[in-house]
Amino acid sequence: MIKKIPKRIKNNKIIYISIIILLLLLSGIIFLNKINHNVEEKHNQDITKYYFKDSKYNGISSKFIERKNSKEDAILEIPVTKNNKINEFINNKIQEIDDTFKDDAKKSTFENISTERISYQVYYNNDDAISILISIKQDTHGANLNDQNLFWTFNAKNGEIIKFSDFLNNKEKDKSSILEIIKNKIQDYLKNSKKEFSNEILNDLDFESFENIIILDKQTIDFPFSKGQIIPSNFSSVQFQIKVSEISNFLQNDFSRKIFEVPDVQNSKQVQKTTPLTSKSPLLDKDCSKCIALTFDDGPGIYTDKLLSYL
Missing domain, CATH: 1.20.5 (Single alpha-helices involved in coiled-coils or other helix-helix interfaces)
Incomplete structure (x- = not known):
């Protein structure tokens, strides 16, 4: 059952x-x-590589940082000089820029990976001074690309930043004259680039904006500004040079002569004997009975060409 x-x-x-x-x-x-x-x-997970390579610049090697993950692709090339103070300063600057990039990359809602490329160039490089330009290119796929240049000239011995004003004989007096020369350079640059602009954009510029310089050689000072650094970002980058011969009157201290090839204006002035021009002077027409002769000294200088163009 x-x-x-x-x-x-x-x-x-x-x-x-x-x-x-x-x-x-x-x-x-x-x-x-x-x-x-x-x-x-x-x-x-971050895949980060650190390594060093010799650079093409004497006494300077390159530190590389390569970082890749789902959000970013970054390659940083950082100069390593013989001066630890210079190295620390540049490292800190690049670290600040890289930290901002990492934060922006994490917050990015775009599917494309954010990219960062940091590299450098060395110009003037000897026992007295080193001029270094850092080039930054970042793309987080937002409204604006970050494409900028940072540049300094360092004292190779003590690692301090060399300012433009360090070369001036009379700092406060000469700054205004140098600033006018710089404004004219920028004005010419913008005219040549065929960009419409108003002179008002130059009014807010002060000398402090041009304290950091690149020394190309003993005859040339360079200002490789990137877009938006000194004038509104709707203009392209502003890059111009000043020849030492254009401002030699202002570069009359010992430090200037050490870095640049500057003629000693003070000691080279010679009193020239001149013969007064009269109606009988061979330089004047025979019929010239009423003439005026114009003379000027303390030249040639930065205004000589402009003055001659008026005569």
Whole structure:
């Protein structure tokens, strides 16, 4: 005789089996999520490389940092000079810029990976001074690309930044004259670039904006400003040079003569004997009975060409 299994026991078995199946399914889901999380974590993990290489510049090597992850692709090339103070200063500047880039890359909602490239160039480089330009190019796929130049000239011995005003004989007096020369240079640059502009954009410029310089050689000072650094960003980059010969009257201290090829204006002035011009002078027409002769000294200088153009 077959004994009937109570209905209550049957229901309990179904419940137990269902619970076991649910637990197995839940365990499977947790396991799969863990695998996916590990894969994603591995994908998001920074792959960062650090290495050094010799540069083409005497006494300077390059430190490279390469960083890649799901959000960013960055390659940084940092100069390493013989002076630790210079190295620390440049490292800190690049670190600040890179930290900002990393924050922006993390916040970016674009599918494309954010990119960063930092490199450098060395110009004047000897036992007295080193001129270094840092080029930064960042793209976080936002409204604006970050494309800028940072540049300094350092004292190679003590690591201090050399300012433009350090070369001036009379700092406060000469700054205004130099600033006018710089404004004329920028004005010419903008005219040549065929950009429409108002002279008002030059009014807010002060000498402090031009204290950092690049020394190209003993005859040339360079200002490689990038877009938006000194005038509104709707203009292109502003890059111009000043020849030492244009401002030699202002570069008459010992430090200037050490760095540049500057004639000693003070000691080279010679008093020239002149013969008064009269109506009988061979330089004048015979018929000239009423003439005026104009003379000027303390030249040639920065205004000589302009003055001659008026005569």
